[in-house]
Amino acid sequence: MQLVRLIQIGAALMFIVNCFPAKAVWFEATGQAVIHNGEKEAARQQATQEAVKQALLFSGASVKSIQSLVNGLLEDDRFEIRASGEVNNIELIDEIYHDDYVTVSIRADIFPQEALCSASDYKKNIVTTWYNINKRQQAAVGNLYDFGKVLAEKIQEEAQNHARHALIHRVEPYYLTTPIKQQKATAYSLAKKTNAQYVLFGEIIEFGLETTRTSGFAFWDKNQNSRNLTLQLSMLDGNSGETVFQDTQNISAQWDFDLHTSINSNSHQLWDSNFGIATKKIIQTMVESIDESVSCLAAFGRVLKVTGESLSINIGKLNGVKQGDKLTLFQMNQFFDTQNLPHRQFQLHPEEVIVRQVFAETAIVESISGAPLANIQPNDFVSRR
Incomplete structure (x- = not known):
């Protein structure tokens, strides 16, 4: 035939x-x-x-x-x-x-x-921000008001060292408190701004201290202090607003420090303590879950620039892109049906492209056949099939 x-x-x-x-x-x-x-x-x-x-x-x-x-x-x-x-x-x-x-x-x-x-063997770009402490007064013990900043950076570090499918390529340097109803709109804008495919939202729900008082008969014993941590994360697709991951983890661990002593949020003193070790376990669990949630999802890259018959895209060597890889070009639209359910439409381009040059975070692709890449513009997409 x-x-x-x-x-x-x-x-x-x-x-x-x-x-x-x-x-x-x-x-x-x-x-x-x-x-x-x-x-x-x-x-x-x-x-x-x-x-x-x-x-x-x-x-x-x-x-x-x-x-x-x-x-x-x-x-x-x-x-x-x-x-x-x-x-x-x-x-x-x-x-x-x-x-x-x-x-x-x-x-x-x-x-x-x-x-x-x-x-879907490319790593997916994820952006996050510093994590707001919901009850800010709870950070007073230890003077740990920047703990949410350090926590976000620790999660990024864990993902960079151990995740196979997720790449937290950027931590935006500010705290973000976004109502659930506004998360989709925020995800759209933040993903586009930072060249990310997914947006990870985080909040520290609980960061308080509990004291267990010793018996009056054992006056030689000190009161036992423990610190709680409840971390809530949710991750949205930056193109559709779809929630692809959400989880809440909490711990209560011994607090080894004097209640009136200031502790550096990024110090070995904190992270090698009982509370720090327990927090690291939360970080590992969260990163493993995030990695699993995106493991079988297609990796999308965004077209950054059109130059003649070549395109610059926002995924590169850090994502696993290699010279000679073949990618699909497409345009994506979002719409809602009569029941207000969201749908995505992918309009595939008839020309397949091949990776000619690879850089750390970007790559340059060209049409395999040499045909013009008609109608392709910045903010269109490529995907690994």
């Missing part, structure tokens, strides 16, 4: 609020194929296969599943098949015949599972 000449490919990806990687995601894709010598059925099959392949590839499905589905696709004109594992359901939406080509639209219900992770 002659290879189809692709005229245009469109794809839409829809998410429901708080859709996590374990849940299915609906992709809508459109393929077009030229009708040669009046062979409409052959063109229809080629267009359908192209649409299915594009939807699966963009979602990150394995090559094996793509081949098994595409090769046996049109045995039934109703075109509704089911498969175990990554693809639960594929349906034909419609087909439209034009003078010399046919357009076929399909919808695929795809489960992001372990097989998808190989297509």
Whole structure:
């Protein structure tokens, strides 16, 4: 069968609020194929296969599943098949015949599972800020008013040293107190400003001290002091506002210091104490959870600059980008349906790009075929498929 000449490919990806990687995601894709010598059925099959392949590839499905589905696709004109594992359901939406080509639209219900992770091997850029102490007066003991600043930096350090999929590439130098209703808008602006894919919000809910008084009969014993820490984190997709991670961790650990002594928030004295060691365990737990939450999500990069037929993008060597990597170009739009559920649409560009130069935080890509990268502008996206 002659290879189809692709005229245009469109794809839409829809998410429901708080859709996590374990849940299915609906992709809508459109393929077009030229009708040669009046062979409409052959063109229809080629267009359908192209649409299915594009939807699966963009979602990150394995090559094996793509081949098994595409090769046996049109045995039934109703075109509704089911498969175990990554693809639960594929349906034909419609087909439209034009003078010399046919357009076929399909919808695929795809489960992001372990097989998808190989297509998401780039680290995802995350930005965070200093963490506000909710009850600021609690920081008076130890004079630890900048503890939230140091805590954010410690989380960044832990991610840089141990995370495989998450890269906290920036800590904005200010405290951010954002009501939940405003978090999406803040995530949009902060992600764009800092070239991040995800925005991590944090707040110290509890930082108080508790004293256990000794018995009057044991007057030689000192009162026992313990300090509480409750840290709340949530992470939003900076493009859609979707919540991809949220967790709250708390500890109560012995406070080894005099109540009237000032402690440096970034000192070994604090971090090697009982409270510091317990806090480090919270940091490790949070970073592990954040890393797992983004492990199978696609890594997106943003187009920073268009120069002739080359593009500068905001992911680079620190994210795992290598010279010769092939990336997909796309534009993304967000809209809400009649039930006020958010959806994202991805419009794929027909030209694939290849990485020509790699720097620490950026890279330069060019069209593989040498064709013009029409309509691509700054703030469009690239993705690793």
